[in-house]
Amino acid sequence: MAKHKQILLKNIREEGQHLLEKAESRGAYKVIRKALEMDPLKIIDEVKNSGLRGRGGAGFPTGLKWSFVPRDTGKPVYLINNADESEPGTFKDRLLLENDPHLVIEGMLCAAWALQSEWSCIYIRGEYAYPYTRVQAAIDECYEKGYLGENIFGTNFTHHMVVHRGAGAYICGEETALLNSLEGKKGQPRLKPPFPAVAGYYACPTVINNVESLSNIPFIIENGGEAYKSIGVENSAGTKLVSASGHINKPGIYEIEMGYPLMDFIEDECGGVRDGHNLLAVIPGGSSVPVMRAEECKGVNLDYDSMKNAGSSLGCAGFMVMDDSTDVVEAVLNLSHFYSHESCGQCTPCREGGHWIEKIFRRIAEGNGMPGDLKLIESLCNQIGGHTICAFGDTMVLPYRSFIQKFEKEFKERISNVLKGVEHERVPMDFQSELVSIGSAH
Numbered sequence: 001m002a003k004h005k006q007i008l009l010k011n012i013r014e015e016g017q018h019l020l021e022k023a024e025s026r027g028a029y030k031v032i033r034k035a036l037e038m039d040p041l042k043i044i045d046e047v048k049n050s051g052l053r054g055r056g057g058a059g060f061p062t063g064l065k066w067s068f069v070p071r072d073t074g075k076p077v078y079l080i081n082n083a084d085e086s087e088p089g090t091f092k093d094r095l096l097l098e099n100d101p102h103l104v105i106e107g108m109l110c111a112a113w114a115l116q117s118e119w120s121c122i123y124i125r126g127e128y129a130y131p132y133t134r135v136q137a138a139i140d141e142c143y144e145k146g147y148l149g150e151n152i153f154g155t156n157f158t159h160h161m162v163v164h165r166g167a168g169a170y171i172c173g174e175e176t177a178l179l180n181s182l183e184g185k186k187g188q189p190r191l192k193p194p195f196p197a198v199a200g201y202y203a204c205p206t207v208i209n210n211v212e213s214l215s216n217i218p219f220i221i222e223n224g225g226e227a228y229k230s231i232g233v234e235n236s237a238g239t240k241l242v243s244a245s246g247h248i249n250k251p252g253i254y255e256i257e258m259g260y261p262l263m264d265f266i267e268d269e270c271g272g273v274r275d276g277h278n279l280l281a282v283i284p285g286g287s288s289v290p291v292m293r294a295e296e297c298k299g300v301n302l303d304y305d306s307m308k309n310a311g312s313s314l315g316c317a318g319f320m321v322m323d324d325s326t327d328v329v330e331a332v333l334n335l336s337h338f339y340s341h342e343s344c345g346q347c348t349p350c351r352e353g354g355h356w357i358e359k360i361f362r363r364i365a366e367g368n369g370m371p372g373d374l375k376l377i378e379s380l381c382n383q384i385g386g387h388t389i390c391a392f393g394d395t396m397v398l399p400y401r402s403f404i405q406k407f408e409k410e411f412k413e414r415i416s417n418v419l420k421g422v423e424h425e426r427v428p429m430d431f432q433s434e435l436v437s438i439g440s441a442h
């Protein structure tokens with residue numbers, strides 16, 4: 001098993017780490033004291049220098065995003081921690097929120113000082129009931145101790161933090177839908193520009209970052225941007241939390257250094273594909289990225305550039321492994337059911353096209369496919385991608401197209417079997433396999 005530098009999961013196995021006293025005993029809230037003595041602009045420079053890219057899926061450079069926030073507009077600046085975590089196959093943020101909430105809060109405080117923001121919010125998915133209680137309890141402890149509120153840590157900096165629970169819509173993870181939801185409106189995306197950094201929450205400058213992105217900030221301030229950059233590979237600095245699930249012997253959450261070979265990750269960290277089976281395919285970045293066949297995984301590394309060159313994406317590293325027992329038609333039907341259910345309904349191509357595609361995948365899976373079905377799906381994908389307000393439509397079509405392209409034989413066989421009257425036994429696919437471990441990639 002490879003030794004990986006641990007930045008985020010360093011203290012995760014410590015009993016009671018969610019409690020302030022215990023967290024402080026391992027050094028929590030030391031970095032914010034240091035940060036409060038630094039020039040806020042210097043912090044933004046360090047974060048820029050670190051090469052940290054957003055861990056919510058798009059990989060946008062965090063420091064650059066912070067530098068877009070206009071200063072001295074007379075409007076308040078808001079910071080929002082995106083803890084919606086609804087991408088199928090992704091469950092990494094939950095671990096931080098539940099087991100190390102003080103790391104998350106400290107990261108937010110450092111960001112808040114850099115941005116000169118006096119108010120922040122953790123937008124947490126509604127289903128995360130237990131992480132919510134942990135985070136709220138941690139915030140309460142911070143208020144009691146004077147780490148949140150007026151004049152924190154004996155300075156004249158004031159910062160308030162609240163938690164907002166979502167109502168269970170995937171689209172509310174999209175940053176502008178999140179903002180609408182937070183303002184009490186329908187959780188539907190806004191047109192961009194303006195980008196939230198300029199006009200976000202109640203039209204004020206707003207930075208929205210993922211839980212994992214913000215949790216990296218204390219390390220960067222404590223050790224400097226260069227130290228962070230020295231971990232990982234070019235264009236992909238630092239470590240990455242990977243939520244690994246599916247047909248592997250050790251599903252769980254692993255912290256790996258960027259650039260780690262994908263096949264080594266499966267073999268060495270995840271304990272290999274479950275016994276008696278061979279690897280069929282991997283969806284490496286959460287369900288909204290192209291699927292990779294086993295043979296395409298060889299020689300590919302877990303970092304932004306390598307995954308992109310391989311025709312897929314690191315996304316938010318929701319890593320789903322499928323072995324040769326997988327029925328790919330059922331797998332993509334499962335995904336299409338999710339996306340058609342979660343479309344917010346605002347844009348016609350996504351709302352109507354998504355349902356239509358699900359219906360076609362269903363009839364193929366149920367043995368009623370027709371010869372032109374694959375072409376019809378492709379044409380629907382062409383009408384959805386690039387024709388919607390947000391990236392939901394663009395990303396939904398990526399798995400559809402790639403499944404059909406890479407498993408064309410299986411889809412065609414299923415359709416032609418129908419014509420020949422061959423019965424097919426259905427094995428419904430469920431991606432949300434049970435979690436059994438916190439990965440031990442260290």
Ligand SMILES: Cc1cc2nc3c(=O)[nH]c(=O)nc-3n(C[C@H](O)[C@H](O)[C@H](O)COP(=O)(O)O)c2cc1C
Nearest residue numbers: 054055056082084085086173174175209210213391
């Ligand atoms: C449909 C959709 C769902 C998303 N869901 C999430 C999510 O659950 N969590 C998240 O952090 N980002 C999610 N994002 C990305 C956010 O819009 C945004 O890019 C991110 O929160 C920015 O944080 P980062 O720069 O730290 O990655 C989603 C995007 C889309 C299009």
